[in-house]
Amino acid sequence: MEKEGMKIGSIYRKFKPHLLMVLSQMGYTFLYFITEASFNHGMNLHVYVTYRHVVSSLVMFPVAYFLERKARPKLTLALFVEICILSLLG
Numbered sequence: 001m002e003k004e005g006m007k008i009g010s011i012y013r014k015f016k017p018h019l020l021m022v023l024s025q026m027g028y029t030f031l032y033f034i035t036e037a038s039f040n041h042g043m044n045l046h047v048y049v050t051y052r053h054v055v056s057s058l059v060m061f062p063v064a065y066f067l068e069r070k071a072r073p074k075l076t077l078a079l080f081v082e083i084c085i086l087s088l089l090g
Contacts, residue, residue, distance in 0.1 A: 012019075038048055073079065 035048070039045075
């Protein structure tokens with residue numbers, strides 16, 4: 001029984017990138033269908049892009065805040081100036 005569990009775990013680890021790629025493609029397909037349906041019902045492109053950015057920000061915020069809060073460097077003045085200069089340069 002123990003060997004079967006290890007075998008399934010090793011198979012999962014081996015095919016994890018492939019599984020994630022398939023899930024990613026399914027997500028893009030779902031987004032495509034939602035986009036087409038929205039545009040066919042007359043939604044403005046600018047409104048759609050705004051909604052898309054708001055939803056993605058709400059989804060990504062908890063991940064970034066809770067999972068990566070200990071990995072962030074302290075915000076020093078030098079780092080703040082560097083971020084400002086890079087954001088101005090585009």
